[in-house]
Amino acid sequence: ERRASDKERNKDLIKARIEAGPPPGLLAFEDGKAVGWMQVGPRADVPEWNNQGRGSAPVDPADAGDPAVWAISCFFIRVKARGRGVSHRLVAGGIAFARANGARLLEACP
Known part of the structure; x- marks a missing residue:
């Protein structure tokens, strides 16, 4: 759906x-400014990530549509914030976030 839409429509969808x-993700802040983002949520929310031709395809295909199977699938860290552990803190926050929202399994293939 994202590929078929224009920029404004994609903003509306997100x-x-x-x-x-x-x-669909978590933000990392430093001094009140967002310095990082990590996508985390149910695998079913990122259908292309479940493609059998990718290394991220689930071992059990039934997990692809299970809302309790979550994934960490993408990071963005500002250049000036790289190398300072932002992604590690995002992952720790993502694990806690997934648990708090009912994930029974969390995979990562960023």
Whole structure:
């Protein structure tokens, strides 16, 4: 759906997804400024990530659509914030976030 839409439509889609919850990722802040982002949430929310031709394909294909099987699938860290452990802190926060939102399994293939 994202590939078929324009920039404005994609903004609307992500806004609706955030409002519906859970949010599709976590932000890392430093001095009040966002310095990093990590995508974390149910695998089913990222269908292309479940593609059997990718290394991220689930070992058990039934896990691809299970809302309790979550994944960490993407990071963005600002250049000036790299090398300072931001991604490690995001992962720790992502594990806690997944647990708090009912994940029974969390995979990572960023």
